[in-house]
Amino acid sequence: VKWTRVLPGLLGLAGAVLIALPVEAARLQSWRFDTRQNLLTFTTDTRVQPRAQLIFNPTRLVIDLPGTTLGQRTNNQRGSNGIREIRVGQVSDQTTRIVVEFEPGYTVDPQQVQVRGQTDRQWSVQLPPLQRVDPTSAPPAPTAATTPNQVSNQPVQTAATRIQGIVATADGFFIRTRGEVPEVRVERSTGGPTGRQITLDLQNTAIAIGVTPQTLPVNRYSISSWELTQVSVTPPVARITMNLGEGSPDWKTLTSDIGGVVILPDGVAIREVADAGEQSASGQIVPVPAPSQPPRPAQASPPPVATPPRPTVPSGDLPQIQNGRFLVVIDPGHGGRDPGAVGIGGLQEKQVIFPISQEVAALLRQQGVEVVMTRDQDTTLDLAPRVSIANRANADLFISIHANAISLSRPDVNGLETYYYSRDGARFARVVHDIVLREMGMRDRRVRQARFYVIRHTSMPAILIETGFVTGAEDIVNLRDPAWRSRMATAIARGILTFIQQNY
Numbered sequence: 001v002k003w004t005r006v007l008p009g010l011l012g013l014a015g016a017v018l019i020a021l022p023v024e025a026a027r028l029q030s031w032r033f034d035t036r037q038n039l040l041t042f043t044t045d046t047r048v049q050p051r052a053q054l055i056f057n058p059t060r061l062v063i064d065l066p067g068t069t070l071g072q073r074t075n076n077q078r079g080s081n082g083i084r085e086i087r088v089g090q091v092s093d094q095t096t097r098i099v100v101e102f103e104p105g106y107t108v109d110p111q112q113v114q115v116r117g118q119t120d121r122q123w124s125v126q127l128p129p130l131q132r133v134d135p136t137s138a139p140p141a142p143t144a145a146t147t148p149n150q151v152s153n154q155p156v157q158t159a160a161t162r163i164q165g166i167v168a169t170a171d172g173f174f175i176r177t178r179g180e181v182p183e184v185r186v187e188r189s190t191g192g193p194t195g196r197q198i199t200l201d202l203q204n205t206a207i208a209i210g211v212t213p214q215t216l217p218v219n220r221y222s223i224s225s226w227e228l229t230q231v232s233v234t235p236p237v238a239r240i241t242m243n244l245g246e247g248s249p250d251w252k253t254l255t256s257d258i259g260g261v262v263i264l265p266d267g268v269a270i271r272e273v274a275d276a277g278e279q280s281a282s283g284q285i286v287p288v289p290a291p292s293q294p295p296r297p298a299q300a301s302p303p304p305v306a307t308p309p310r311p312t313v314p315s316g317d318l319p320q321i322q323n324g325r326f327l328v329v330i331d332p333g334h335g336g337r338d339p340g341a342v343g344i345g346g347l348q349e350k351q352v353i354f355p356i357s358q359e360v361a362a363l364l365r366q367q368g369v370e371v372v373m374t375r376d377q378d379t380t381l382d383l384a385p386r387v388s389i390a391n392r393a394n395a396d397l398f399i400s401i402h403a404n405a406i407s408l409s410r411p412d413v414n415g416l417e418t419y420y421y422s423r424d425g426a427r428f429a430r431v432v433h434d435i436v437l438r439e440m441g442m443r444d445r446r447v448r449q450a451r452f453y454v455i456r457h458t459s460m461p462a463i464l465i466e467t468g469f470v471t472g473a474e475d476i477v478n479l480r481d482p483a484w485r486s487r488m489a490t491a492i493a494r495g496i497l498t499f500i501q502q503n504y
């Protein structure tokens with residue numbers, strides 16, 4: 001990736017952040033959430049006395065470890081059966097926080113959460129079975145003042161750039177754009193609902209139709225809300241306003257020549273930036289006994305609550321996935337100056353895979369999956385930026401779509417091949433390959449391991465699918481046929497959705 005500016009500054013910054021660890025603090029050594037038992041366990045190197053509370057909107061159990069630092073960033077863990085995810089972060093330089101966030105419509109009785117210290121360094125938090133709540137009833141007392149996201153759009157005829165969305169990533173936020181790299185003007189002010197705002201004015205930029213308040217991040221990284229406004233139509237100027245929550249650091253932007261704007265905290269590490277509303281939230285306190293005490297006597301134990309079903313709503317022919325939970329990156333294998341393989345009759349690989357990729361993206365979006373394409377147009381793109389788009393966006397899955405070629409003298413070679421590199425990639429490849437094979441009735445040229453760059457350097461389960469041979473006498477007929485390509489797109493989408501359903 002060629003970041004257009006500031007990369008040297010960034011490296012300098014990372015060096016500076018690492019100093020500030022207090023000497024006597026405990027360190028969180030390990031943590032684990034057992035999804036089958038709803039049991040969180042964690043260990044620190046010296047004594048801690050955790051505090052726990054249940055906070056709403058979204059509903060989550062927050063466990064603070066005062067006087068504790070997080071040695072290194074740890075990955076979020078995805079939950080199941082009503083638990084959305086478990087994440088661990090540093091809320092201040094003295095406190096590590098573990099958050100167990102529930103899916104909408106689920107909660108627990110805080111009185112039944114059992115926090116126990118086996119020793120003063122080894123703790124466990126046993127959650128009771130989750131309870132379903134009526135999602136239409138108001139949650140108990142919304143906490144910190146969170147104002148909703150807003151988008152006000154206006155039709156713009158011509159703009160060099162369009163904003164496609166904003167996502168939270170592992171190191172900040174990413175504004176997805178298409179078109180040219182926008183010029184960004186940044187201003188800081190004391191206005192807005194929280195009294196601190198940063199506005200980013202993107203010149204010659206419009207807001208895409210699909211960007212709605214619901215698609216913007218909620219309470220992530222100390223930003224209490226986002227506002228997108230088309231402040232001017234001629235010339236088009238799109239304004240992104242970040243309303244900074246309590247404890248929010250300053251933020252800076254970097255534009256990248258692969259499209260998009262990166263927003264990073266200025267002067268602090270992202271792991272020190274708490275989610276908005278958690279800093280000062282007042283929830284229901286979960287009683288925590290001193291360590292090494294016997295557990296609280298079981299009160300008249302409640303009737304067992306059946307494990308709630310996986311919250312997916314089947315609709316239509318393709319599996320429906322709960323909105324916004326999954327991000328899939330789709331990589332059309334070739335484009336722009338790079339036509340890919342050229343086959344019988346001069347058919348170019350890019351002519352085949354681009355429409356398939358776009359249809360896969362549309363189908364996934366319809367079924368509730370967030371999709372990032374490594375490119376939205378017929379443009380040239382190196383391998384490294386494709387990987388960095390996926391890794392930066394923190395995607396759940398990556399799929400690169402190709403068509404195959406051997407030699408024009410081998411029209412007898414036809415069929416489907418799917419490649420993976422990692423073990424998780426292998427499972428993903430198996431599911432997609434089998435479904436495409438079955439639905440398309442193609443020759444099976446099998447699932448194979450390979451060291452292709454885009455599947456080797458991506459940090460999520462990643463596959464590369466070869467949808468047929470542009471040099472094959474059988475496949476070429478199909479690859480030229482728009483109706484066949486639509487069926488292929490549907491089969492690939494079904495494979496991806498099925499893998500998500502089976503594994504998350």
Ligand SMILES: [Zn+2]
Nearest residue numbers: 333340402403
């Ligand atoms: Zn290719």
